[in-house]
Amino acid sequence: MELNTIKPAEGSKHAKRRVGRGIGSGLGKTAGRGHKGQKSRAGGYHKVGFEGGQMPLQRRLPKRGFKSAQLKFNAEVTLGELQALDTAEVDLLALKAAGLVPQIAKTVKVIKAGELSKAVVLKGIGATAGAKAVIEAAGGSLA
Structure with a gap:
């Protein structure tokens, strides 16, 4: 095969429609x-x-919803994930090192999902009311 002999597959290329070139062309x-x-x-x-002056669809429909760009910096951790963690003191760096939250995360909140039987101390991490009750019942605390 030579560069000067390469051709596209048969039927893959077709002539462009030439408009305005006489009555015979259709x-x-x-x-x-x-x-x-x-x-x-x-x-x-x-x-x-544009709809010819009629009120366009994007202006006729009600505007709803908004997704904040800050959401990507928030992360959630479950009680079950804290149970699997082998450290007693949990902070943002420990969660990032364990791969439970993304590296971009700035704020983390513990949610009540799963079981927690060991005492953990949370430092700089938030928790929902239900998760806080479970952590304190297990002998842990939020610092």
Whole structure:
């Protein structure tokens, strides 16, 4: 095989439709654009979402919801994950080292999911009311 003999596969390339090149082509005169109107004219078109002056869909529908960019810095840890952790003092660095929270995380909260039977001391980590009750019942604390 030589560079000057390479060809695309048979049938993979086809000639571009040439519009406005006479009546015999089937796309002569108006070139498939129909008669008159904004869409038939060169350079005459409108912006995306424009509905001819009618109130556009994106303005007719109610606006709902918002996802904060700060959410990626928040993480959650379950009581079950704390139980599996082999350290008694838990802080953000320990959770990152164990791979329980992403490295980008800045704030961590413990949620009540799973069981906790050993005493753990949380430093710089929040907890839900239910999780806090379970941690304190197991002999742990939040610092």
